[in-house]
Amino acid sequence: MTCFDLLADKAFKFTPTERGWLLAASRARKDVKKQQDLTDARIAFVKKHGIQKLDRNKQGESKHLPCQVIPRDLDTARRSKDEVLESFPSYSARLLLEFKLITPLLTKDDDPFYLFDNPVRKDHIFGTPYIAAASLKGLSLDAYQRAFPSKSGVELYKEEQKKLLERRHEYRLQDKSAIRLFGLESDGEENDNDPSCVGRLHFSPIWFKEIQFLVMNKKKPETATGDIPIQFEAIAPNQKGVLEVVYFNPNSNEQTVRDDLARWLAAVAEWWPVLGLGAKRLAGYGAIQIERVTLQAVDWSGMKLDEKPKTQLNNNQAAEKSQPPSYYEEYLIDGQPISPKDFEAKLKAELDKKDAEIKELDQKWRKAQGNAKRKAAKNLKKAQNQRKGVEQEQRGRYTKVIEYFEKYGKTANATEETDAAVEEVKTLPIYELTKEGKDSWIHMARWIAGEQI
Numbered sequence: 001m002t003c004f005d006l007l008a009d010k011a012f013k014f015t016p017t018e019r020g021w022l023l024a025a026s027r028a029r030k031d032v033k034k035q036q037d038l039t040d041a042r043i044a045f046v047k048k049h050g051i052q053k054l055d056r057n058k059q060g061e062s063k064h065l066p067c068q069v070i071p072r073d074l075d076t077a078r079r080s081k082d083e084v085l086e087s088f089p090s091y092s093a094r095l096l097l098e099f100k101l102i103t104p105l106l107t108k109d110d111d112p113f114y115l116f117d118n119p120v121r122k123d124h125i126f127g128t129p130y131i132a133a134a135s136l137k138g139l140s141l142d143a144y145q146r147a148f149p150s151k152s153g154v155e156l157y158k159e160e161q162k163k164l165l166e167r168r169h170e171y172r173l174q175d176k177s178a179i180r181l182f183g184l185e186s187d188g189e190e191n192d193n194d195p196s197c198v199g200r201l202h203f204s205p206i207w208f209k210e211i212q213f214l215v216m217n218k219k220k221p222e223t224a225t226g227d228i229p230i231q232f233e234a235i236a237p238n239q240k241g242v243l244e245v246v247y248f249n250p251n252s253n254e255q256t257v258r259d260d261l262a263r264w265l266a267a268v269a270e271w272w273p274v275l276g277l278g279a280k281r282l283a284g285y286g287a288i289q290i291e292r293v294t295l296q297a298v299d300w301s302g303m304k305l306d307e308k309p310k311t312q313l314n315n316n317q318a319a320e321k322s323q324p325p326s327y328y329e330e331y332l333i334d335g336q337p338i339s340p341k342d343f344e345a346k347l348k349a350e351l352d353k354k355d356a357e358i359k360e361l362d363q364k365w366r367k368a369q370g371n372a373k374r375k376a377a378k379n380l381k382k383a384q385n386q387r388k389g390v391e392q393e394q395r396g397r398y399t400k401v402i403e404y405f406e407k408y409g410k411t412a413n414a415t416e417e418t419d420a421a422v423e424e425v426k427t428l429p430i431y432e433l434t435k436e437g438k439d440s441w442i443h444m445a446r447w448i449a450g451e452q453i
Contacts, residue, residue: 021049021065025115042231050213050231064210064236070128076204078246081296089249090256090299095265097243097293097441099272104214104234105286109133118232120211129211129235132275133203136243139277140268141201147267147305150174154337159255177260180252193333201264204244210236236276240291254300262449265293269441276362293444295433303431324404331401347394354387 028045032038052063077096084094107121107129120129137238150171172179183199216230249257269290276286290297297303331338336345361383363375 004327007198013042018376022067024049026113028115029113038115043229044209045115046213046215062212062214064238066210066213067128067208068126069131069209070123070126075207077206077242081430081432085296085298086248086427088298091254091430092249093247093257093261093295093300095243095245095247095261095444096294096296097245097290098294099241099243099288099290100234101208101237101239101241101286102289103237103276103285104133104212105237105277106232106234106278116231116233116362118230120235121235125265129208130205131241131259133205134207135278136203136206137182137199138203139272140201140264141178141332142179143271143275144181144264144267145171146271147254148175148178180256181219181264183267200248200250200260202246206241206243208239208241209231211240212236234285236362241288249298258300259446262445262447265441265448266445269445290438290441292434292436293440295444295448297431297433299428300407300431303433324408325341325397325400327397328401328404331398337398337401337405343398345396347391350394351387354383354390357386358383389426 025045029038032041033159049065050063052061076084081094085092105120106118109119109121111119111122120131121132171182172182179199181199181201184197198293211233212235216232247257247261273288273290275281276284277288278286280286328385331343333342358380361376361380363379365373368376433444433447435447437443
């Protein structure tokens with residue numbers, strides 16, 4: 001449920017839990033009618049949820065508030081190397097950069113109905129805080145430009161947007177690694193279909209688990225004191241973050257890939273611990289401590305393989321592919337698929353049943369009142385969606401039956417087996433190397449570049 005829904009639904013109630021603070025923050029704005037009400041609601045919320053061990057002055061340390069953990073399927077950094085790189089071309093690679101957050105990290109969300117004006121960026125479904133992939137690409141490009149400045153000082157110019165965009169293009173055109181790594185900036189039209197303008201580096205978001213509230217007072221110039229508290233959210237420190245970076249190699253040789261990755265990794269290893277991540281990093285927010293790096297590479301030289309290469313296709317898989325769908329016989333007459341005309345008649349009979357159910361639910365909805373009307377509307381919508389699902393499912397099944405029959409030309413009861421041997425196609429080996437410690441990133445960059453560590 002979104003914050004807007006919480007504000008609109010007067011009958012909604014919830015029982016506070018450990019993670020209920022996020023729901024409470026959305027709900028706290030419900031009765032706000034003027035600016036003073038908003039200020040009071042914010043102060044009350046921070047005292048109740050954001051501060052631990054209040055003293056007699058109603059002050060205390062900031063509390064780390066837990067958030068829901070993102071599901072594994074959405075946290076791409078938790079995938080195995082085979083899940084990511086199995087189908088990638090030679091010399092592609094994946095880096096997992098692990099670090100510890102030392103100071104609070106600031107990001108910016110766009111929720112207009114939240115209690116506070118400065119919320120951190122959160123996933124809109126799970127409420128999990130994160131740094132966006134696009135932000136990380138920008139931060140890494142900034143580090144790269146600082147590490148490898150152009151002779152003309154392109155990265156130092158602070159001009160209007162159009163000229164700045166032109167100078168960024170000029171910088172990347174001067175640095176062949178930069179244009180391969182980051183591509184060329186686009187206004188959304190001219191470069192979208194040009195593969196040469198798309199960078200080879202692909203970033204994942206960095207997910208975190210805890211948030212804290214920070215409070216500052218706006219000072220008066222005359223007295224250097226303040227009485228108007230300003231609250232803002234931050235990603236709490238002492239958390240570990242993992243950045244997944246994938247280098248997709250379309251056609252370059254191994255040495256080119258290694259040179260590109262070494263330059264990029266050396267740049268972020270040098271500058272991210274100095275500058276930090278997120279907003280206001282020059283003021284000390286978002287400081288990190290490097291802990292570990294893992295390199296996973298496709299068919300690189302100088303690396304050892306932990307396991308035997310897998311096969312893309314074996315005899316068992318081939319046998320499974322030659323089996324008809326479980327519903328195959330439902331669409332057959334005398335060993336042949338039913339005609340399109342007969343299929344439409346079969347489908348119409350099923351849809352007529354759903355239409356009769358929808359008509360009955362529609363009548364109930366029109367006659368109902370209050371909560372019963374909302375429940376009836378929900379049931380009606382559900383039935384309409386089910387009707388669409390039935391039609392899509394049936395058409396999909398019929399298409400698969402036709403495709404199977406044209407390819408194999410036999411029914412589900414056929415017992416004839418093909419004796420043709422299935423040629424095994426070996427996948428490219430995927431190697432892995434890990435380094436740990438505060439200097440692990442720069443050591444990995446030097447190893448990738450071919451230096452002896």
